[in-house]
Amino acid sequence: MTHAQLQNLAISETGFVFDPRTGATFTLNPAGLTVLVALRDGLALDGIVARVHERFEAVPAGSARQDVVEFVQLLRQHGLVPASFTV
């Protein structure tokens, strides 16, 4: 199930993110955008990693998983997901 906070984010195709709750804005690179959209689509970790590999063939097999976990930590730090959110 996708967290409500993720559903409320305004996300553009160019990676611009607006959090209507706080007024904060962020920019994402293509990989970050892929992960955030996958999170909002409600995918679990395996599904997100699979989507990253689909979009970015050059990503090494082992690192994508760790990158996603670290990205979610960034989202927690910036308040885009609650501190208790896990993937």
Place this chain on the structure above:
Amino acid sequence: MLQPHVIAVTGLNATDNPAPGVGVLRSLRADARPGDRLVGLAYDALDPGIYAEDLVEDVFVLPYPSSSGDAYLSRLEYVHERAGLDVIIPTLDAEMPAFIALQPRLRAMGIAMLLPTREQLDLRSKATLPRLGARADIDVPRTAVLTSAQELAHVHERVPYPLLVKGLFYGATLAHTHEEAVAAFHKAAAQWGLPVIVQECVQGEELNVMGVGDGEGGLWSAVPMKKLMLTDKGKGWAGITIRDPELVATAERFVRETHWRGPFEVEVIRDRSGRYWLIEINPRFPAWVHLATSAGVNMPRAVARLAAGERPAPQPDYEVGVMFVRISLDQVARLEDLERVLTAGEICRREHERPTRPLVGAA
């Protein structure tokens, strides 16, 4: 058919710390009815709003409200005679007591305003904010109200350092030490008189919500805003509307508890735990008033209509993510307009009163 109005607006100073008047005029102009006329009421010959020909037709200079009450009323009577006012929207803290006191006499002249009572105004003053917070179930940082600098010697027992030293109407200085607090106390007292307010400095995100109370405990509308950029004076130079139900609920509790009548702005700090702390309540529109109009809620127009006895339906909805970025621009003004303001204290553009020859000596 809705009747046109002649609406006067004060607060035409639009410098680096702008008053709300120009923003109010922009909102009224954006939704002007055929026959509407906007009148500016200024306190200084170089108030920028005077020279905004696209916003305001007639302008009259008023004496300061701290001057004789009779002089102030007399000037308003003259303005009414010349312009035929239907509504006045005051926008400055310092003039609110005068307009509230004059409300019955202005009403008898046919001029309507949507203002709080003197009791309501005093209830949200900085000195009594903790009491209001307790009544309305809104958290207020630890606060002490001081009438002498000697009281600062032990204020840390109630309000920890670093603390904010605030004037009654305006200004806040952060003091880390007793010496800094004493200096700030004297500065605030010299500028705004006594008492001086000392308040705990809560760390967090500053948020604002602007709204209109209907005078019956109801909230006509509220629009929250997050500042994106601050000037060196701490004023918002850019901001964005946000979705913050708790902040709107704070505004609702304020209005319900006080039966507030008219515009207001609530300033809060949201700390890291998500708790909201009430910092200040301004009894008028903020300078960013036009942002709410751009987000779909024209509060100045609503205030004019409510003052005039109309009953526009409340507007709880607004567009989130509407941004403003303030700009400094050199507004070209006519020397003849300055001449009129300095010599006659008024400009009546609607009567096309222009000198038939240029000023002698003008290049």
